[in-house]
């Protein structure tokens with residue numbers, strides 16, 4: 114993988130660049146489409162390409178359980194298995210494994226609702242067992258026990274064969290206490306070094322066998338704690354990764370602060386990926402102006418399947434009664450297949466009738482919206498009108514809640 118910066122913004126860290134992989138070049142900033150189980154839900158590869166998307170990110174945890182990394186390896190890797198000829202990413206599996214063990218969402222909800230909460234999350238007994246060696250966990254599919262370590266994650270990710278993959282890290286939740294976060298950081302850094310050593314060994318074998326080499330990103334953690342974030346960035350930066358991913362940012366309102374601590378410690382001319390953020394346009398603007406090059410997030414398609422659709426004037430729920438007789442497209446400014454060919458009324462009908470096409474048409478629109486927003490941001494950096502574009506876009510999108518975001522415009 115090679116990364117080069119083409120143009121940098123004069124007043125913030127936004128930059129336009131290119132990530133060259135053996136499956137093609139990604140023009141950055143770019144939104145990487147979420148293809149968790151080697152599929153972007155409800156979309157064919159042609160439909161994915163027609164969104165102007167440039168790369169797909171799949172999930173190691175899901176693919177190791179089903180169909181199994183060997184099956185993908187025998188198909189010549191993830192892209193070939195999917196029938197896709199573009200660049201691919203995998204995440205390390207850490208997020209899903211730790212989410213499983215923490216029963217993440219439910220615990221978070223319970224604790225948010227509880228006034229007596231001591232803000233400590235315990236691992237759910239029997240689901241995962243974490244030690245410095247790695248994590249023992251049970252499959253959510255059939256309860257089979259697995260062991261995942263940095264070495265194992267690297268082996269599986271090399272079998273899956275994405276162009277860019279991630280070091281194995283330990284997730285903490287937004288409500289974890291300082292000592293839990295400190296321990297997770299220590300482990301994340303030890304695991305980063307072990308991931309990198311194993312990755313280099315496996316890449317050496319690829320080279321010997323004249324197969325394309327893969328690239329590895331180190332993950333910066335540290336939650337909301339300034340000194341831990343800075344320490345994490347320094348350590349991960351010192352290890353010699355090809356690029357960096359930033360994990361554990363939970364809200365758009367935290368992006369400026371956390372990236373403000375991290376970015377000065379990371380080598381400027383290496384690519385940076387913001388893990389799991391991009392559900393909201395504000396995430397993308399704030400990430401990019403803090404130096405983020407790529408994003409991934411499954412929210413656009415997940416929301417689409419629930420009928421929550423992006424428009425230039427904010428998000429709508431297409432299943433609402435008011436759209437039943439509206440014969441306009443979802444967004445008059447959108448050039449996606451769905452908006453060029455179908456009306457709000459038709460989408461409303463498909464959802465009400467539980468028709469499968471509802472998922473496809475709504476996913477096409479939401480993915481197109483997010484992918485093209487990032488593409489437009491890239492163009493605005495090149496055209497030197499980023500700030501004007503940002504103000505105009507955010508003022509329209511958030512016009513109902515401008516007070517809550519005005520500090521970020």
Ligand SMILES: [Zn+2]
Pocket residue numbers: 443444447448449450451452453477478479481
């Ligand atoms: Zn559209």
